[in-house]
Amino acid sequence: MKGTSITAALVMLLAGVSVVFASGSGEHVDLGKLGHGMMGIDVPGGPYYIIRRSSEEQEMLIKKYGQENLRSGHKNFILIKAKSPDSECALLHVVSGNKEYSHHPISSTGGFLDLCSCAWFDLTGRRQSTSCLGKDIEIAPHKFIHDEVVIVGGKEA
DSSP states (O other), X not given: OHHHHHHHHHHHHHHHHHHHHHHTOOXXXXXXTOOSSEEEEOOTTOOEEEEEOOHHHHHHHXXXXXXXXXXXXXXXXXXXXXBOTTTOOBEEEEOTTOXXXXXXXXXXXXXXXXXXXXXXXXXXXXXXXXXXXXXXXXXXXXXXXXXXXXXESTTTX
8 A cells, every 4th residue: 555655656746747847837047056167957958058158258259249149048148058069979168278178279268169070169159160060059948037047948938
């Protein structure tokens, strides 16, 4: 009898989880504790990276693309697919000034490297590698509720 009630509770729990994802409500993410860093989130359609851009990075990108073309719902953040559009390999986030990649142009600006191909991308997810043709990184479906809370995935985003 006890095993039956545990099984029933698990079925109800799993059904509840399925309803959340089926409803397309997305995942609410509190970005308040992110600092200047990166976090991963795995929701349907993902996994995705959420990166807080520094004020220097924002200034550089605004000069290059303009305030409205940062490919994000908020200038402080970029939310992108964690896999390369070319190879489906996980992307490596490189912080500007990273000495390990000092031989690569990405070290001066920061961005993303596809370690399985020659592709590299800036902090908007736009392809920068001219010798390696392909697409830009897919932007995560998202909607900012306010400066530090975002819904990632789902129909609301």
